[in-house]
Amino acid sequence: MQKKNIVIYAGFIWCMAFAAITFYWASGGMLGVRSLGGVIYEKALSGDENFLSIVRLTGVVKMLGGFFLLLLLxxxxxxxxxxxxxLSLAGGVCLFLYGLANFTTLILDCFAVLNLELEEYSLKWRLLFWEPFWMLGGILFILSAKGFRGK
Known part of the structure; x- marks a missing residue:
């Protein structure tokens, strides 16, 4: 396996892991949902079928992202x-900026500049895990694109 391809496989695994947890939540699983907080947590608790359909759709998009990365091989x-x-570069930039924007708004909430009405539990999880996880995905897509361009 070429060194350049390792990051593509890592991005694929990132997408599949993210899709797996999303499908778990879409099927009614509750482990880890509280860490998201806010409206997402409330909708998950209610079992709103329209919301769960959207969650399923996001799981499909995450899987497709992983299969897209395999095209770079x-x-x-x-x-x-x-x-x-x-496409892979733009996707990576969007993923990274999404995580960064969320991270920034959460930091502003910590300093009472914004009031997001998130409980402390979910605020910590989002700052320490979820938003960096989104940014990691963005970095993996960007590095995959760079490695692909350099082949």
Whole structure:
């Protein structure tokens, strides 16, 4: 296995792990849901079927992201290669910025600049795990794109 491909596989595993927990929650599993807090936690507790359908859909999107990364393992003609590069780079930037924006708003909540009405338990989990987890995914997509472009 080439060194450049390790980050692609790591991104694939990140996507599949994220999809797995999402499908678990979509099926009614509650382990870890409290760590998300806010409206998401409340909707999960209510068992709202419309909400669970959206959760299932996000699980599918996360899986598709993982399979997309596997496309970077093949050689492609230049136009396709360029498109895959820019899509994976843009996806990585979006994932990273999403996590960073959430992290920033949570920090502002900690300093009472914002009032997000999150309980301390979920605030800590989101600051220490969930938002960095989103940013990690973004980094993996960006590094995958960079390694793919350099092949």
């Amino acid at each position: 093949r050689d492609w003609p230049e136009p396709m290669r360029k498109g895959l590069y820019y």
